[in-house]
Amino acid sequence: MKSLALALAAAVLPFAGRAQSTAHTPTWTDGIACIVYSHCTNCHNPGGIAPFSLLTYNDAFQNRQSIGASVAAFSMPPFPPTEQPKKFAHANTLTAHERAELIDWVSNFAPLGDANAIPPIPSISSGPGLSQPDVQRRVPNYTVNTTQDLYRVFVLPLNNLTDKYIQSIEVVPSNRSIVHHALIFQDTSALPLQLDANDPGPGYTAFGGTGSSTSTLITGYVPGQGVFEFPSGFGSKVLANSNLLVQIHYPGYVSNQVDSTEIRIKYANGTVRNVTTSPVLNHIQNLVNGPLVIPANQVKTFKAVRTVPMNLTLTALMPHMHLLGKSFKAGLVHNGDSTQLVNIPEWDFHWQGFYTYKSPIFLPQGSSVWAEVTYDNTTANWNNPHSPPQTVTAGEGTGDEMLLLYMNLSAYFPGDTLLNFDPSLHWEHDSASCVNYQIVTLELNSTSADVRWSPPEQRLYSGERGEFVLSDALGRVVSDGIWTEPSLYVPGLNPGVYLVRWSHRTARFVVTH
Numbered sequence: 001m002k003s004l005a006l007a008l009a010a011a012v013l014p015f016a017g018r019a020q021s022t023a024h025t026p027t028w029t030d031g032i033a034c035i036v037y038s039h040c041t042n043c044h045n046p047g048g049i050a051p052f053s054l055l056t057y058n059d060a061f062q063n064r065q066s067i068g069a070s071v072a073a074f075s076m077p078p079f080p081p082t083e084q085p086k087k088f089a090h091a092n093t094l095t096a097h098e099r100a101e102l103i104d105w106v107s108n109f110a111p112l113g114d115a116n117a118i119p120p121i122p123s124i125s126s127g128p129g130l131s132q133p134d135v136q137r138r139v140p141n142y143t144v145n146t147t148q149d150l151y152r153v154f155v156l157p158l159n160n161l162t163d164k165y166i167q168s169i170e171v172v173p174s175n176r177s178i179v180h181h182a183l184i185f186q187d188t189s190a191l192p193l194q195l196d197a198n199d200p201g202p203g204y205t206a207f208g209g210t211g212s213s214t215s216t217l218i219t220g221y222v223p224g225q226g227v228f229e230f231p232s233g234f235g236s237k238v239l240a241n242s243n244l245l246v247q248i249h250y251p252g253y254v255s256n257q258v259d260s261t262e263i264r265i266k267y268a269n270g271t272v273r274n275v276t277t278s279p280v281l282n283h284i285q286n287l288v289n290g291p292l293v294i295p296a297n298q299v300k301t302f303k304a305v306r307t308v309p310m311n312l313t314l315t316a317l318m319p320h321m322h323l324l325g326k327s328f329k330a331g332l333v334h335n336g337d338s339t340q341l342v343n344i345p346e347w348d349f350h351w352q353g354f355y356t357y358k359s360p361i362f363l364p365q366g367s368s369v370w371a372e373v374t375y376d377n378t379t380a381n382w383n384n385p386h387s388p389p390q391t392v393t394a395g396e397g398t399g400d401e402m403l404l405l406y407m408n409l410s411a412y413f414p415g416d417t418l419l420n421f422d423p424s425l426h427w428e429h430d431s432a433s434c435v436n437y438q439i440v441t442l443e444l445n446s447t448s449a450d451v452r453w454s455p456p457e458q459r460l461y462s463g464e465r466g467e468f469v470l471s472d473a474l475g476r477v478v479s480d481g482i483w484t485e486p487s488l489y490v491p492g493l494n495p496g497v498y499l500v501r502w503s504h505r506t507a508r509f510v511v512t513h
């Protein structure tokens with residue numbers, strides 16, 4: 001196979017240059033706007049985290065050179081894990097075709113195309129997506145004044161009298177341009193409140209974690225993410241009387257900007273399968289060549305291994321290290337067979353997150369999970385916190401290092417690997433209108449019935465609104481409107497057969513060619 005592929009590549013090479021290119025010249029109207037709205041404008045919008053907006057043709061035209069360069073270099077959209085094969089649900093990555101279209105468009109002087117058929121600009125609002133949360137907590141107004149990256153932990157009491165399962169969670173910054181990412185933990189100890197009381201102003205400063213050893217991670221947030229849902233049938237258990245700890249990263253060189261981030265949570269109804277989030281591999285217990293000491297002026301690789309103690313189902317993972325991080329690879333070995341779990345060839349501390357698998361991975365009892373992690377403690381590493389480089393050891397500070405592989409795990413049930421959390425299975429893409437849609441038949445047998453619908457594993461960007469049209473068997477529109485979260489309530493329909501067309505604009509996952 002390999003030699004055939006090489007022979008084919010060699011045959012195509014004389015025509016290189018256009019080998020990756022597309023049959024027609026893409027224009028903003030025909031193709032490019034849709035790619036940008038699907039992959040970029042959730043961050044590149046006025047008030048978003050990105051330094052400029054890409055909502056209009058003019059915006060994109062002005063930035064065309066750097067757009068071409070950044071997509072060619074795979075630095076935009078930011079999604080650090082390699083995606084071969086595509087294994088993560090909700091991954092914001094360009095297909096090879098989309099990347100080629102963008103590059104082609106730039107090298108053809110970025111034409112507009114038919115000015116009368118430009119796809120409409122998506123409406124972006126900074127408002128929440130989760131409309132009826134069970135829990136809504138807001139960090140008090142916090143004024144950010146910093147020349148360096150700032151990691152601030154805010155303590156928000158949940159006041160839950162019993163244990164609960166989190167189904168969905170949404171982080172809504174009030175000042176989106178300064179919230180670079182956030183980690184959300186739960187904790188039942190009093191220590192975080194103490195740390196908060198000892199530090200003037202709302203919250204307290206803590207770099208790598210929360211400063212409390214009893215806190216456990218629930219999930220992470222990166223800009224543009226919108227509502228984070230645990231896969232259907234799974235949830236994250238929060239113990240009674242927990243505090244939420246929200247660690248927010250505000251980037252350096254922010255002066256006098258106020259943020260008041262809100263957390264919105266929806267609990268699962270009844271009992272779901274508990275997903276625990278823990279640092280399954282860590283530098284304290286699992287290093288083969290520890291301890292984690294990275295001498296000055298050296299590039300050093302560490303390996304961590306751990307035997308899986310019982311049959312487990314892995315739904316998502318998040319690698320974590322600090323500023324000396326260079327690359328992070330992890331895998332599973334079972335009976336001599338190895339599976340890659342994640343591969344981040346260019347670690348970027350500022351773009352770390354949870355990656356949910358399209359299909360869960362079975363970790364059999366007795367198999368082993370491993371990580372191979374490289375740190376660059378030389379001056380070649382622009383992010384090196386020490387100048388000149390100093391020997392770095394394990395710890396939570398900016399100048400320390402860590403090696404953690406968080407995993408979302410549940411007890412294994414046979415058939416788990418057949419579950420599929422890939423939303424693109426369920427949506428059609430209409431590239432002319434840049435809309436993803438799904439048509440569902442509804443059969444109502446009683447008059448009093450209400451319509452509830454859940455699109456499988458669907459997530460919208462924060463501020464995005466989807467649309468629905470409900471029509472009867474004769475095609476007459478009975479109801480239409482917007483939906484912001486994966487359920488809808490349409491009361492009082494007569495019995496009969498209906499069709500519902502659900503659609504949404506900006507879906508990073510649906511563009512198939």
Ligand code: HEC
Nearest residue numbers: 039040043044049050051066067070075076077078223224
């Ligand atoms: C998750 C948010 C996010 C998404 C999605 C995103 N960007 Fe960016 N973009 C940023 C941020 C933030 C920066 C500023 C540099 C940084 O922090 O990495 C940036 C910087 C850029 C730059 C400046 C040059 C550079 O590489 O820093 C270009 C060009 C760019 N983005 C284009 C795009 C395009 C084109 C897309 C879609 C195909 C896209 N971005 C998707 C957040 C995003």
